Amino acid sequence: MGLLSVELSGQLLARFGDRFSISQALREQHGRGESHHTPAIPDAVIFAQSTDDVADAVRLCAAAGVPVIAFGAGTSLEGHLTAVRGGVSIDLSQMSQIIRVSAEDLDCTVQAGVTREQLNAHLRDQGLFFPIDPGANASIGGMTATRASGTNAVRYGTMRENVLSMTVVLPTGQVIRTGGRARKSSAGYDLTRLFVGSEGTLGIITEVTLRLQGVPETISAALCSFGSVEQAVSAAIAVVQLAIPVARMELMDRGLIAAANAYSGLSLKIEDTLAFEFHGSPASVREQVELVADIVKDHGGRDFEWANAPEERNRLWKARHNAFYAVVSQRQNAKGWSSDVCVPVSELSGCILKTRALLQDCSVPAAILGHVGDGNYHVVFAVDPDNEAELAEVAAINKKMVEHAISVGGTSTGEHGVGTGKIGYLRQEHGNAVDLMALLKHAIDPKGIMNPGKILPV
Amino acid sequence: MGLLSVELSGQLLARFGDRFSISQALREQHGRGESHHTPAIPDAVIFAQSTDDVADAVRLCAAAGVPVIAFGAGTSLEGHLTAVRGGVSIDLSQMSQIIRVSAEDLDCTVQAGVTREQLNAHLRDQGLFFPIDPGANASIGGMTATRASGTNAVRYGTMRENVLSMTVVLPTGQVIRTGGRARKSSAGYDLTRLFVGSEGTLGIITEVTLRLQGVPETISAALCSFGSVEQAVSAAIAVVQLAIPVARMELMDRGLIAAANAYSGLSLKIEDTLAFEFHGSPASVREQVELVADIVKDHGGRDFEWANAPEERNRLWKARHNAFYAVVSQRQNAKGWSSDVCVPVSELSGCILKTRALLQDCSVPAAILGHVGDGNYHVVFAVDPDNEAELAEVAAINKKMVEHAISVGGTSTGEHGVGTGKIGYLRQEHGNAVDLMALLKHAIDPKGIMNPGKILPV
Structure with missing residues (x-):
């Protein structure tokens, strides 16, 4: 850790001019995401505008053995952005160009700093949309790097399934393309999937080619409240097991509904709730709704409350997306600690029950x-980041939840990534496969300059 | 190349007894797949029955620096099985145990030697099926290793999307699990996708956990003939672009239909044809059929000919699956050369036109x-493997087809894999990303004993 050498600072200044900064405020802003993790401030920030910028920055830093940390929209929840060994934060937010959209092929190529809301605003006129929706207005590069997913994944998959290829700057400064635009390929190792979810530890993603979807003819959303979380979860599992192609199926417990009402000015019934969205032709949506209505009734659900007008739907999903902030806002000066596990659907009910008991x-x-259709759920805690006892209490609950998820065949993180927050669980989850991960890391980044201390211990 | 040392032979014999063989006939059978590629015969064959068997075989061979080549059902089309540097073929066909099926989670775990037909026969009573269907009755291990797909991929994805995790024996003999059973995970590098499509060059896959599907309530199949391949392809593209969730959409040109009639005893109209299959609820299938019927009519297609009785459907798809053998059987003592490219759908018509011109x-x-819904198509040639001029002629056509596919953003192989057959195109397709592939290969398999000469040059 420590300041950059005079030589490297001079080189970066010469190359990037006023897009190179050592301002304290900027550095502080770049040393953290949105969650409770203790910030660690980089020594400098560079605003990149092109793949060449990133390649040059990486090359100069690599020569000096200085870490580089990619920064997109700053919405990380697991400490991905902390400069735990100092170094340079490479901010990609000015790489916000939508390079190409093909309505014919349902794909597009964007710079890594494009946000999902920006992309969807751009696509709207063409009747297209990009379905992956983690809630936060994250950058496409960041979503790719964390293998993000979110509310629509039950129908449309995660970043793993929706990234066709990308441009990556390797730790040498070399630039590669991980693939072409074909929907499928058997031509060599799957470099695309190697970088999806690699959290900036193997290279920096600068451009991404994505699959797109046509906007469905009919979109319909509904809330259904239940007498208990268990009932809601059992209904959700039945929907999954019947393979009804719901586009969204979100669990919000009564605590969350109360927080969302307060934060987003809503008046939802304070009950454990499933929120659904249905996409398709009118006939297909009708059929899905009928099937799901029967299922929720069988599991003790009340009648659907519809939110079909676009503005109603938007309010509902905005409230869902703001869940993190809603919980955090219940307490002054709190930070959010959002934990994230994903389990086989048959284990979901047991896991959530256990988690509820822990929260008692x-x-x-x-x-x-939770995105219960995927077996993925979160607990959001509003913590005082200066209160050690409280952090230890939440850490202990988190540990029990994660370890139980792993013990039933699940994963320590369904979509937030490892960052620094889940490093301690990686070996428990993957056993000696972690050694292979470390081998890959060392082969690609022998100097250990790419976002060190994330996924794997430094 | 050459025979095994006395020492290694002794060790393998001691460990495997009569499951270790140096019989000429067995070795010949293990030195080739189903296509025209020149066989290269291994020095010995081992029949593995467990992950431990594979681990011990790999460990002993690794210590002696002797190559190992995994062998499943022997249906490779790109020379994956040739022992180009000699070594030991590890036959996994006796690892044919279906370890676990979960109807609740729609997943299962099988040993690598289980074939797709065996798996589907096992699943049928539970109302489940495994959708990936490359035609041949390949092993699940082989399908995983080549990133196979086939007729159903347009709806259900490829092995990339349907393998949840696997057990792999690394070149050290170490055994790893690449992941758990959660539908999604952001916990570390995607080792699962690294091994899917790695063609035995990074490790040997011994067990695979797969996603399954419920058997659709309604299945309906139909043929539609067109006046030209162009019309058929343009209809297929329109179906894709409207995102109609057809389960299968296969192009068979008139030459293929004639060959299939002769080979499979059918009397299909000898015209350029699309074969469709529709899966879903009765209402959804009806809707898909109506939409597709309108589209094919707009593109000059004749009326659908239905093949709805299960035995009719089976005959149709069996004929499609036997296409390779049907073409080859047109000529005495011929071998099949099946080339395989995949392009963005908007480029498909142009590519197929160019290919037809080359075939003139x-x-x-x-x-x-072709699996035209994915932009994936094949040309099958019936070649005399001893006729150099003929092989050169087909190689030249293949080269033009592949290079054109790459030039429009496509891939040199959509589903058959690289093997030895497509090695020459890898750099053209991936540029300097091939260096990263070689770096990974060298890091994981520094002695180069895992299926050498496949994907990357020796």
Whole structure:
């Protein structure tokens, strides 16, 4: 850790001019994501505008053995952006160009700093949309690097399934393309999937080619409240097991609904709730709705409350997306700690029950929410980041939840990534396969300059 | 190349007894797949029955620096099985145990030697099926290793999307699990996708956990003939662009239909044809059929001919699956050369037109067929493997087809894999990303004993 050498600073200044900064405020802003993780401030920030910029920055830093950390929209939840060994934060937010959209092929290529909302605003007139929706207005590069997913993944998959290829700057400064535009290929190792989810530890993603979807003819959304979380989850599992192609199926427990009402000015019934969205032709949506209505009734759900007008739908999903902030806002000066596990659907009910039991005596505000169609759920805690006892209490709950998820064949993180927050669980989850991960890391980044201390210990 | 050392032979014999063989006939059978590639015979064959068997075989061979080549059902089309540097063929066909099926989670775990037909026969009573269907009755291990797909991929994806995790024996003999059973995970590098499509060059896959599907309530199949391949392809592209969720959409040109009639005893109209299959609820299938019927009519297609009775459907798809053998059987003592490219759908029509022009003066029987919904098509040639001039002629046609596919953003192989057959195109397709592939190969297999000479040059 420590300041950059005079030589490297001079080189970066010469190359990037006023897009190179050592301002304290900028550095502080780049040393953290949105969650409770302790910030670690980089020594400098560079604003890249092109793949060449990134390649030059990486090359100069690599020559000096200085770490580089890619920064997109700053919405990380697991400490991905912390400069734990100092170094240079490469901010990609000015790489916000939508390079190409093909309505014919349902694909597009964007620079890594494009945000998902920007992309969807751009696509709207062409009747297209990009379905992956983690809630936050994250950058496409960041979503790719963390293998993000979110509310629509139950129908449309995650970044793993929706990235066709990308441009990556390797630790040498070399630039590669990981693939072409074909929908499928058997031509060599799957470099695309190697970089999806690599969290900036193997290279920096500068451009991404994505699959797109046509906007469905009919979109319909509904809320259904239940007497208990268990009932809601069992209904959700039945929907999955019947393979009804719902586009969204989100669990919000009553604590979350209360927080969302307060934060987003809503008046939803304060009950454990499933929120659905249905996409398709009118006939297909009708059929899905009928099937799901029967299922929720069988599991003790109340009648659907519809939110079909686009503005109603938007309010509903905005409230869902703001769940993190809603929970955090329940307490002054709190930070959010959002944990994230994903389990086989048959284990979901048991896991959530166990998690609820753990939360019973928790001293800080907490709520459960989840993309239950995927077996993925979160607990959001509102913590005082200066209160060690409280952090230890939440860490202990988190540990039990994660370890139980792993013990039933699940994963320590369904979509937030490892960052620094889940490093401690990687070996428990993957056993000696972690050694292979470390081997790959060392082969590609022998100097260990790419976002060190994330995924794998430094 | 050459025989095994006395020492290694002794060790393998001691460990495997009569499951270790140096019989000439067995070795010959293990030195080739189903296509025209010149066989290269291994020095010995081992029949593995467990992951431990594979691990011990790999460990002993690795210590002696002797190559190992995994062998499943022997249906490779690109020379994956040739022992180009000698070594030991590890036959996994006796690893044919279906370890676990979960109807609740729609997943299963099987040993690598289980074939897709065996798996589907096992699943049928539970109302489940495994959708990936490359035609041949390949092993699940082989399908995983080549990133196979086939007729159903347009709806259900490829092995890339349907393998949840696997057990792999690394070149050290170490055994790893690449992941758990969660539908999605952001926990570390995607080792699963690294091994999917790695063609035995990074490790040997011994067990695979797969996603399954429920058997659709309604299945309906139909043929539609067109006045030209162009019309058929343009109809297929329109179906894709409207995102109609057809389960299968296969192009068979008139040459192929004639060959299939002769080979499979059918009396299909000898015209350029699209074969469709529709899966879903009765209402959804009806809707898909109506939409597709309108589209094919707009593109000059004749009326659908239905093949709805299960036995009719089976005959149709069996004929499609036997296309390779049908073309080859047009000529005595011929071998099949099946080339395979995949392009963005908007480029498909242009590519197929160019390929047809190349075939105009071809001196050997040839037919075009394809999974056109994915932009993936094949040409099957019936070649005399001893006729150098003929092989050169087909190689030249193949080269033009592949290079054109790459030039429009496509790939040199959509599903057959690289093997030895497509090695020469890898750099053209991936540029300097091939260096990264070689770096990974060297890091994981520094002695180069895992299926050497496949994907990357020795």
